Amino acid sequence: MNWEFAAILIGALLMSLMLGMWQQGRYARSVNAMVAEYRGSGRLLVTGRGTGRLRGTIVMLVVDDAADRVIAARRLRGSTIFATVKPAPQLLGPVGTLPDRARDKQTRKAIDMALSQLKATRARISDNKVSAPVPSAAGARRKVQR
Secondary structure (H helix, E strand, O other): OOHHHHHHHHHHHHHHHHHHHHHHHHHHHHHHHHHHHOOOOOEEEEEEEEEOOOOEEEEEEEEEOOOOEEEEEEEEEEOOOOOOEEEOHHHOEEHHHOHHHOOOHHHHHHHHHHHHHHHHHHHHHHHHHHOOOOOOOOOOOOOOOO
């Protein structure tokens, strides 16, 4: 084994790491853009991931909690790091019929994961409304991570 093989291996690992970080940054920017665009009282952003052998799908849904409707939906679908987030108008509408509007198996898996996240988020919100408010520390500010 010579040094050329080691250099190529290290270069490939570094390239993989950089491309993975780039993909994660693109995903985070698209989620943050949805948060900024649809920020409001009673709106929840949930995501789900559906994996397959060759391709995967990630769905991002903004749900109007009072109306129980999906008001915004985007989907990232592909098999490479160059997959882009695109609007998914077929997923807009009532939350109850959302799995029926999925056109493929990976999207259905992603929707199921997003709906379980929605259920857990709603449970957490209802638990917080029932419990007594926590007194805040004098002068303390909450730091929001972005």
